[in-house]
Amino acid sequence: MTNLKIGGVPEHFNYPWYLTLKNKEYSKENIQLRWQDYAGGTGQMCKALRDGSVDIAIVLTEGILKDIADGNPSKIVQTYVKSPLIWGIHVSASSSFKKIADLENATIAISRFGSGSHLMAIVNAHNQGWDVSKLKFKVINNLQGGIDALTKGEADYFMWEHFTTKPLVDNGTFRRIDDCPTPWPCFVIAVRNEVLKTNFEEVKKVLSIINKETKNFKKIALIDTILAERYDQKLSDINQWLKITEWNAGKPITKNLITRIQNKMVKYNVIQKKQHSGKFIKNMYL
Numbered sequence: 001m002t003n004l005k006i007g008g009v010p011e012h013f014n015y016p017w018y019l020t021l022k023n024k025e026y027s028k029e030n031i032q033l034r035w036q037d038y039a040g041g042t043g044q045m046c047k048a049l050r051d052g053s054v055d056i057a058i059v060l061t062e063g064i065l066k067d068i069a070d071g072n073p074s075k076i077v078q079t080y081v082k083s084p085l086i087w088g089i090h091v092s093a094s095s096s097f098k099k100i101a102d103l104e105n106a107t108i109a110i111s112r113f114g115s116g117s118h119l120m121a122i123v124n125a126h127n128q129g130w131d132v133s134k135l136k137f138k139v140i141n142n143l144q145g146g147i148d149a150l151t152k153g154e155a156d157y158f159m160w161e162h163f164t165t166k167p168l169v170d171n172g173t174f175r176r177i178d179d180c181p182t183p184w185p186c187f188v189i190a191v192r193n194e195v196l197k198t199n200f201e202e203v204k205k206v207l208s209i210i211n212k213e214t215k216n217f218k219k220i221a222l223i224d225t226i227l228a229e230r231y232d233q234k235l236s237d238i239n240q241w242l243k244i245t246e247w248n249a250g251k252p253i254t255k256n257l258i259t260r261i262q263n264k265m266v267k268y269n270v271i272q273k274k275q276h277s278g279k280f281i282k283n284m285y286l
């Protein structure tokens with residue numbers, strides 16, 4: 001039995017992994033796949049890939065690209081969710097901020113430097129024409145940290161996935177000022193180089209199983225009701241999310257796609273310069 005550790009955010013995007021694990025589909029292929037939730041998001045998972053505490057991670061594209069560029073010994077093996085991620089821009093419900101322009105000199109709550117909440121704050125600032133070098137950040141580790149920081153006035157706004165934070169908008173904890181979609185596919189699957197070297201075929205089997213699951217995920221009976229109950233969401237919100245979310249379901253990642261994403265990341269000041277796109281990916285389908 002091959003032991004592999006996998007991690008991702010405890011959000012509805014990763015419910016297909018839960019189903020395949022529940023059905024013991026990896027065990028049937030002689031793979032012991034152990035899932036760990038990473039509430040701290042991509043920054044926390046990049047650290048886990050670096051220190052070997054996770055082998056495979058479902059991470060945000062911008063975060064892992066930047067971290068591989070900075071020396072993370074991992075490769076992207078495929079896109080997981082090919083549609084953009086919708087980042088909500090949130091303030092405390094009692095905040096005096098009313099529109100994005102009000103936030104130019106405000107303090108931003110981020111889970112970690114290099115995380116999606118950090119990098120997308122830069123993208124949003126660039127979209128608004130603000131001076132990115134003057135952005136002020138407060139590290140808050142995870143969603144609960146963001147709630148605490150905004151409620152206590154330690155930070156002014158916080159960017160997190162629109163639907164995950166929707167219950168907090170509904171209950172009056174947050175007020176959403178606007179949304180900022182990623183200008184690239186949102187989630188990719190990254191694997192440590194060492195694991196690709198020693199367990200290439202097993203990783204291929206893992207990908208085959210999850211791709212089969214995501215291909216038919218939206219057709220599962222009552223999937224909207226199941227997700228709404230599990231993730232404390234309104235049924236109407238889950239149906240909207242299902243409508244706009246597209247999984248990749250197995251198409252190999254290409255150097256051309258990575259080049260296009262890098263071009264945008266340079267434009268948005270998320271990375272300073274491009275690197276050879278082959279550095280970031282491993283083609284699992286040769």
